[in-house]
Amino acid sequence: xxxxxxxxxVLLLKPPLDMELFGQDRFSSDKFRFLKAxxxxxxxxxxxxxxxxxxxxILVSGGIPVTAETIRLLPAxxxxxxxxxxxxxxxxxxxxxxxxxxxxxxxxxxxxxxxxAVGLLIDVLRKVTASDRYxxxxxxxxxxxxxxxSKVGGKRVGIVGLGNIGSLVAKRLEAFGCCISYNSRKQxxxxxxxxxxxxxxLAANSDVLIICCGLTDQTHHxxxxxxxxxxxxxxxxxxxxxxxxxxxxxxxxxxxxxEIKGAGLDVFExxxxxxxxxxxxxxxxxxxxxxxxxxxxxxxxxxxVVANLEAFFSNKPLxxxxxxx
Amino acid sequence: xxxxxxxxxVLLLKPPLDMELFGQDRFSSDKFRFLKAxxxxxxxxxxxxxxxxxxxxILVSGGIPVTAETIRLLPAxxxxxxxxxxxxxxxxxxxxxxxxxxxxxxxxxxxxxxxxAVGLLIDVLRKVTASDRYxxxxxxxxxxxxxxxSKVGGKRVGIVGLGNIGSLVAKRLEAFGCCISYNSRKQxxxxxxxxxxxxxxLAANSDVLIICCGLTDQTHHxxxxxxxxxxxxxxxxxxxxxxxxxxxxxxxxxxxxxEIKGAGLDVFExxxxxxxxxxxxxxxxxxxxxxxxxxxxxxxxxxxVVANLEAFFSNKPLxxxxxxx
Numbered sequence: 329x330x331x332x333x334x335x336x337x338v339l340l341l342k343p344p345l346d347m348e349l350f351g352q353d354r355f356s357s358d359k360f361r362f363l364k365a366x367x368x369x370x371x372x373x374x375x376x377x378x379x380x381x382x383x384x385x386i387l388v389s390g391g392i393p394v395t396a397e398t399i400r401l402l403p404a405x406x407x408x409x410x411x412x413x414x415x416x417x418x419x420x421x422x423x424x425x426x427x428x429x430x431x432x433x434x435x436x437x438x439x440x441x442x443x444x445a446v447g448l449l450i451d452v453l454r455k456v457t458a459s460d461r462y463x464x465x466x467x468x469x470x471x472x473x474x475x476x477x478s479k480v481g482g483k484r485v486g487i488v489g490l491g492n493i494g495s496l497v498a499k500r501l502e503a504f505g506c507c508i509s510y511n512s513r514k515q516x517x518x519x520x521x522x523x524x525x526x527x528x529x530l531a532a533n534s535d536v537l538i539i540c541c542g543l544t545d546q547t548h549h550x551x552x553x554x555x556x557x558x559x560x561x562x563x564x565x566x567x568x569x570x571x572x573x574x575x576x577x578x579x580x581x582x583x584x585x586x587e588i589k590g591a592g593l594d595v596f597e598x599x600x601x602x603x604x605x606x607x608x609x610x611x612x613x614x615x616x617x618x619x620x621x622x623x624x625x626x627x628x629x630x631x632x633v634v635a636n637l638e639a640f641f642s643n644k645p646l647x648x649x650x651x652x653x
Numbered sequence: 654x655x656x657x658x659x660x661x662x663v664l665l666l667k668p669p670l671d672m673e674l675f676g677q678d679r680f681s682s683d684k685f686r687f688l689k690a691x692x693x694x695x696x697x698x699x700x701x702x703x704x705x706x707x708x709x710x711i712l713v714s715g716g717i718p719v720t721a722e723t724i725r726l727l728p729a730x731x732x733x734x735x736x737x738x739x740x741x742x743x744x745x746x747x748x749x750x751x752x753x754x755x756x757x758x759x760x761x762x763x764x765x766x767x768x769x770a771v772g773l774l775i776d777v778l779r780k781v782t783a784s785d786r787y788x789x790x791x792x793x794x795x796x797x798x799x800x801x802x803s804k805v806g807g808k809r810v811g812i813v814g815l816g817n818i819g820s821l822v823a824k825r826l827e828a829f830g831c832c833i834s835y836n837s838r839k840q841x842x843x844x845x846x847x848x849x850x851x852x853x854x855l856a857a858n859s860d861v862l863i864i865c866c867g868l869t870d871q872t873h874h875x876x877x878x879x880x881x882x883x884x885x886x887x888x889x890x891x892x893x894x895x896x897x898x899x900x901x902x903x904x905x906x907x908x909x910x911x912e913i914k915g916a917g918l919d920v921f922e923x924x925x926x927x928x929x930x931x932x933x934x935x936x937x938x939x940x941x942x943x944x945x946x947x948x949x950x951x952x953x954x955x956x957x958v959v960a961n962l963e964a965f966f967s968n969k970p971l972x973x974x975x976x977x978x
Contacts, residue, residue, distance in 0.1 A: 450772030479949035503828035
């Protein structure tokens, strides 16, 4: 075994969420060691310049931006690993230009994310969170039965982005008797669900929209006033993608004025800031971006991250890289 | 068409929940009319004696008891219709002795009940209601990420009572990658899930118990200290059956002391009274007995109730009667 200081270094700009929660030991390896930018007294740019020739790999998590400026300060960088699914914190154009391999947690957290999407949908339709508040406030005794919910089965569910996560959401909701259709960049030849090339048309033909796509320049504010209006007064929206895929200000307006029926939101435009107007509403469920936060998936993900970095330093193929088409 | 006062009468002891919510018109028929005990100034026993020879059918909903005393005052009674699924408010022994046909809403509300069971399970495992409270209290900003949830997939789910509802719960949870086994009065030859004749053994081999059976003398407090202890510290319980199937005092003690991990409860022993100790807990979801309360199912149920009563008065076979074995 090489001595620890001979090992190649994986740059950490800030502590990734997984390490903050579980400590660094679970990420240790005899193939690499971590270089922690935040432990240095140097300003970040000087720190990066000092290690410019040695840093071949970076590890980050969702909230940690990797800008073009950072990448330009690291001429030896060849691999960027992010522990989440989203890529919107990474300057993908610069990575492509430089030929840097970008890897995310792949499909490891997809089941968890799909589970929460279904949980949020059942919750909004069947008013689980709202009725729990009702019971805890003692209102069941004083005010009698809670208001009726809406049935899950038979709902026309439009899935926006039928990748890993979207497909798992569809599989689950089929078991509830929902009717699935979808929108995505291209029609999927292997899928029999009806395809809508236009998200407004999907919304017009759906009782529920579930946002499962990534955030890109193309999907930013894709769910706008027009789409929400097509979804309509009886429509429900669930977002487990990224907050900025929806025009949040418009969504809040629609929810407050009853122009759509309800929403289950795990993501927001300015996390951890959540629009205060939503706090008073019974027809929304607010989840603090935790669609992939289960103990089981953290375990799997930690193993996957280490295995991917070890593959990189052993010149083996990565377990997965991001296809950014 | 016969004149209204010539029509046979359906006795209502109290307004059934469905009528309270939607009015009586939706239950009207040209085959029968309603006889409303609560509108008479007479005490109930005298009122029943006055109509003893004419009442052939009664319509009730879940919270309205039909005792042996009531049944004995109605010698002409031949049919009893209840709008819910449960039968614990009806003296079934007396009905059997007298050969009175008992009909419930059959499988009409089963999907709704199964949907809520799954919703409560996802909620407890993924902490949906607890994290919604966290966001609404502004704690995401001040305290950072919420605690990790537990993955739905891979959980060993023990279903107690594999009838209509239990089977629909199993079908849904298979789509999430759960491993199903069950306990019921008898093993079902058509079912391939592992069967446990003993509910304590089922609990010992499960991460989750979902109570889907009816309340009878045999199932009263069936989920006792021994069963909860077999389920264990990491175990979760969901109850969409009836409150008294679980020894509620023991359940509360286990939840307060962390002897089981969490619970999703739609039913309680003394509804609408919910043990106050539960109000402070983040590991429980409290639902005000609304597993079958959706607008869609109320519609279907109302049609089903009217059709069943019309079948009775037309001497046609009932759409369903309760098999009480």
